[in-house]
Amino acid sequence: MKKAVLLDVSAIMYRAFYGNLNFKTKNEPTGAVYGFVNTLLSIINQFEPDYIGAAFDVKRSTLRRSEVYKEYKAKRDAAPEDLVVQIPRIEELLDCFGIERFKIDGYEADDVLGSLAEGLSAKGIETYVITGDKDLSQILDKNINIALLGKGDGGGLKVLRTEEDVVEQLGVKPNMIPDLFGLIGDTSDGIPGVRKIGTKKAVPMLEKYGNLEGIYENIDSLTELPGIGKSLVTNLIEDKELAFMSRDLATIEIVPLNITEEQLKYKEDDKKLLELFKKLEFKSLIKKMGLENGAEAPVINNTSKMSEGMQLGLFSFQAPVEIEEEKAFEVLVGTEIEKKLLKKIDEKAFLYLGEKGLAVSIKNKDYYLPLEDELSKESLKKVLASDIKFISYGFKNILRKGYDIKNMDLDTMLAYHLLTSQTREEIEVMLKNVIEEDIEKYSEVFAKTKVSELSNEDYGKFLVKRTRGMLVAYPELLKELENNNLLEVLQEIEMPLIKVLASMENEGIKISPEYFSNYSEELELRLNQLTEKIYEIAGGEFNINSPKQLGEVLFLNLNIPPVKKTKTGFSTDSEVLEKLREQGHEIAESILEYRRLSKLKSTYVDPLPKMVDENNRLHTTFNQTGTATGRLSSSDPNLQNIPVRTEEGM
Structure with a gap:
């Protein structure tokens, strides 16, 4: 059976960029290109495809989905400038490999990949879609496999081949994935979903009723399912329009492309690759691919193999020193x-x-x-x-x-x-x-x-x-x-x-266990006082350390307008609490202080005395290679993270 590989360019180049941030020549950053070519070589080595295609995203403002829902992907950060300037190089790289590039106005790379995959599958070609997006698993069929970047052993590819693989990864069968996201939404894509419904509640509903239509036809029976209360049913009823719109947003659109297998055949142009790699100073790749004088790259032993985005273009390969075996x-x-x-x-x-x-x-x-x-x-x-x-x-x-x-x-x-x-x-x-x-x-x-x-x-x-x-x-x-x-x-x-x-x-750093013991008691007293104050404002006791319970207290019991919502419910992170404090909510000030003192006590004041030697000295490790900037870091224990800007930390 012939094989094809389809590349989600954005997913690969983002991983390559963040994995090789410090790569650059005197004239330009090169990490994303270098990581991309290593990933590409690894994919070719693993799947040995007959055909390859590469799909690119288009500007968000041109997407058909943005016309349906203005918030779709609206909150995504712009791509880093150092990555943007490398995209033309990645396009040039694909051209050097003879790989067809696809970009269609109005449609995302996922739609293009789905459309290409469906066309290839219909012709009996075994197809592997290389992506970082689990949502694409909805297109899986007997000939279409989904290879997830960074999800496999050692950070490689995890290949989903069967419905069971998809259920293990997402909790539902491929055909239910759009319905799943119709319920739970997707924060990263700006898909709203239904309030307060996460995967744990959505999966049982879909297992029983199959899709959104089935769920809404049985809306009066939902409370019979574990964990589904009346408030969730109310949310489903009120957010029905959002649920169906969210499903549409999460559904891969199949676009008629009329692509022939011949267009997807690839063959690298060694001369162009050599020119490009010389410009980008990829000396090790030139040797590894044998691009100069047709020479084959030397190896130390038979275990050497390509791996995703790991080799550094900075280094050229050295031949091994001979060892007298006997x-x-x-x-x-x-x-x-x-x-x-x-x-x-x-x-x-x-x-x-x-x-x-x-x-x-x-x-x-x-x-x-x-x-x-x-x-x-x-x-x-x-x-x-x-x-x-x-x-x-x-x-x-x-x-x-x-x-x-x-x-x-x-x-x-x-x-x-x-x-x-x-x-x-x-x-x-x-x-x-x-x-x-x-x-x-x-x-x-x-x-x-x-x-x-x-x-x-x-x-x-x-x-x-x-x-x-x-x-x-x-x-x-x-x-x-x-x-x-x-x-x-x-x-x-x-x-x-x-x-x-x-x-x-x-030598170590000497501490006074007696001081730490006294300070621990002082912090415990202040934490107890804060706890009582928080309970008083909240109107009852709850687990202050539980984001879920805290969210319910703040935004349901006290009716404070929510600042931010996550897949699992209301966000109660420090950014949210600081905004609430600015709005004059006394409980937010108390919770922030509670968290600050609790962390100080549990992370430093209580553990450090247990880590001293017989002379009451702490022996940390100072790391010369612990930071990209060159400053020292400290570990086991980390003594550089004590918050000395606060009075308590000092």
Whole structure:
């Protein structure tokens, strides 16, 4: 059976844009384009389609749905300027791949995708619609599959192939989806639905009566269903017109397109792709696709594969260093560590600390040091005090264990952060992006097996994949640091800071448990007083921490006009409460103060004393790569989020 793939361009490019925010050349942002091409390659690799089409959205003001309901998508934020300027590049990219682009005035990309899919399905072509919109599942049939972006394992595609898949995802069968949104509405699209009806109440009604018509024909029997009270029936009656209009808004419109399969055949133009990738400085993609001199991209091992939007255009791929297989790996303990490492290592060694030991890689050898006894630890200390230059991913983790390192040459975690501003700290991500090496995480290899249950050989071989990857990535990172004038920043600022922060973390911050205990009691007293005051204004007791109950008290019992509504009911977030306070509602002021003091007590005042050591010192972790801007962040516990702008926080 022939296969087709249909692309929801907006959904793919938005995900690509936010996944690669810091990508740019000197002249233009490139992250959305880079992520888009990686996603496209991944899709082609996964589905191996015979045909591809791409659907674009049109301006909201031109939509037929906007004529029906003026609020339709009216509250959506405008696309970020850095994304808007990349759309012509994405169009150019699709042209380079020979992929037909579709944009029809008055209709959304969803309508175009549905129309294309229906036409292909009628010709017996297996079709995969790549989208981020679950609503599109309404078009599913025996030949049409819905592939949801970011919903699958590891953030990949989740493919819905059957009615059961759709029910698991949305709660109803495909043909009921428009009716579902007729009832619950859709805040993101500005579809109103019926007041106070969410998925939990809508699904049983649709299961019993099939559609809106069935529900309204049996309106007098609805209270027999669990959770359906008279007030909801009243809402259904009063909002009947809105319900049917909402269903219409949520229904995919089939447009006659008269598209032939021939128009959907695609074939990339390597010459045009090479020109485009050179303009956008996508060096790794040029190599991966073998666009220069017809050369094939090198790989480290057979596990390397494309994945959605992960590789960085900043890096060009490096060939692996050959390892002599018969002596590639060895476990060292005791004085063997000192004797063998000092003898073997000429200049550089790559280190990575695991849960119960240290991996070490040199030019033609990998080692694992279990570090389970004092003799092994002392032997390692002598190696770290030598003139060897060490490269690691997170030196501070090693320093925190009580080791000192004489020559910390380069921390690859910090180097990668300086080059990309990325704040994810997994070494697997860094290696994937720098050298396109797929390294499986612990859970993928050992499932739920505890580290303590593994042999030193099994755990060591798992760990040295990271040091071997660092060895390959090191020259590439060094080159890019120099090219971007960041080597001095790393050497003069970030690297010296490692030992300072490790020392601060080990020393800890002394607190007074007695002060915290007294302050906790003081806050408890004030919270009790606020609770009584809130109950008095509300006219009775309720769960102040329940948004649902609070919404009912404010907007039903006290008849305060609602500020904002969500899918699940009335919004009672801080923005809403602050508006109510400005309007002079005393209960809003009390609830805001209650929330502020409650969070201070539960997040800081009560937990922090339980986290001190025997000397009443807190040992936080200061993260050099925790923010895109480069400032430090703090974790376990986070001591930088205490609200010091308030009197209580101070």
